[in-house]
């Protein structure tokens with residue numbers, strides 16, 4: 001039974017037959033009690049056998065003792081007593097054995113019954129075992145599967161472990177390399193420290209030596225500095241001379257190539273012609289003078305009235321001849337002036353090192369277009385050139401010749417015209433010179449001199465500028481706004497002033513004053529929107545160079561346009577300074593603020609209060625009549641910045657920024 005019980009499987013797989021196994025356990029418990037009784041019975045029998053053997057042995061001992069000592073009767077009595085005791089004991093044992101045998105038989109019967117049940121239970125257990133084995137097989141299969149998965153994971157883990165080990169090895173290598181580097185750095189540091197110490201030592205020695213030779217060194221240094229300065233100076237001068245020479249050579253070659261012939265021959269011819277004409281005029285004048293004197297003498301001394309008329313006639317004829325000669329002389333002079341202006345242009349090109357020489361274009365290379373505008377000097381015409389942006393060509397008008405029957409008045413006005421003409425030529429020359437000198441986004445840019453290819457007296461030149469916005473000027477914009485009954489906003493006026501100020505500052509920085517700043521000379525150079533009015537200042541023909549000493553220079557006549565011309569110039573025409581342009585810019589601002597073309601002469605100006613007090617102060621600073629108190633442009637720029645800051649403030653009154661129309 002115990003062996004069987006030991007064979008009974010136990011664990012999870014046996015769970016379905018647990019109930020049967022528990023039933024079996026009851027049977028097993030009954031069997032165990034029978035077994036126990038059976039064992040006790042066997043032990044009692046063994047004890048009985050032992051007691052019998054003991055009794056037999058005691059009989060023998062008693063027999064032997066009876067033989068050896070005391071009376072046999074006593075011995076027998078004792079033996080009988082012992083025997084009786086043994087018998088009683090045996091009886092008791094027999095009774096107990098019998099009782100136990102009965103009980104055992106009963107228990108054996110119960111055990112057999114239980115054994116039958118156990119047989120059934122064994123069957124059940126066999127069934128449970130089979131089920132358990134099936135389940136165990138299934139479990140084994142799934143555990144094999146799990147083992148395979150584990151194997152795969154294990155491989156992965158092994159690979160990762162390998163990678164980790166590899167990384168660790170690399171880390172160790174890197175650490176070792178770093179250790180090497182550290183050791184190397186330490187070694188270098190030691191050697192550098194040693195070097196530094198050595199250097200310090202040397203420096204100390206050098207300092208001692210330097211101290212010792214300080215005087216000599218100072219002298220040597222001074223000498224060297226002087227020598228270096230002299231060398232630098234000489235070098236710079238040499239470079240400048242070389243550059244100037246190279247430039248001069250280039251320009252001279254070009255000038256020679258292009259103009260030597262025309263300039264020298266024509267100028268010489270014209271000069272000679274002018275001289276001849278002048279001499280002729282002078283001799284004729286002398287003749288006239290003599291004739292007049294003669295007539296006077298005759299009138300005084302002879303009193304011959306009838307002769308006088310004929311002499312007067314002679315004199316009138318002679319005088320007319322003189323006038324005609326004078327006109328011819330002036331005309332020759334005007335031509336000379338034009339050549340002179342051209343020579344001036346060339347001189348400007350050759351001498352100024354930072355100029356950009358203008359191109360010279362033959363007229364034949366230009367395709368002329370519509371008239372963009374006209375001024376006192378002539379017309380400005382649109383033109384196209386294959387390699388240049390759209391052009392605006394400004395030509396000096398050509399004077400017609402004086403008619404043969406011209407009277408004295410006509411001759412006089414023709415002479416005046418000729419003088420103006422010569423002046424116009426000079427102005428064009430100035431514009432060409434400044435075109436080569438100035439470059440600024442807010443200045444009209446001259447690009448080329450156009451050779452009109454005329455011959456003799458018809459030989460003229462014109463100047464080509466970069467064309468801007470069909471020639472619309474600030475004066476045109478004012479007219480448009482007036483028609484639309486729309487004021488300029490303060491942002492627009494400030495923007496115009498800013499650009500004007502920048503353009504003028506550029507001119508002043510290069511030593512020139514414009515002197516003819518007015519709305520008609522300011523081109524609107526793009527779309528007007530968002531408070532911005534892009535502009536370009538043009539017409540630099542009246543500009544004069546600032547004097548080398550301070551800002552003053554003598555003026556040969558009143559330049560500029562009344563209403564925009566700086567009053568200080570009228571009061572003191574010997575002095576011009578930069579603030580004269582600032583004044584004209586102020587007048588432009590006033591015109592924009594009032595939306596008018598001009599605000600009258602130099603007298604009291606109409607009040608401008610629609611743009612607030614800050615703008616009023618700016619105008620006052622710009623238009624200060626006292627030339628000594630008038631602020632320079634830098635100061636105006638400061639005020640403009642202040643006004644712009646005010647404009648950026650949200651609290652700045654909207655009406656100040658853009659006032660309603662108020663004619």
Ligand SMILES: Nc1ncnc2c1ncn2[C@@H]1O[C@H](COP(=O)(O)OP(=O)(O)OP(=O)(O)O)[C@@H](O)[C@H]1O
Nearest residue numbers: 372373374375376377380392465466467468471539
């Ligand atoms: N670069 C240009 N692009 C387009 N149009 C121009 C250009 N330069 C001048 N103009 C037009 O030609 C007109 C006359 O030009 P400018 O003022 O230079 O000539 P002017 O004879 O000197 O005039 P003023 O009599 O005012 O002195 C201008 O008002 C303008 O309409």
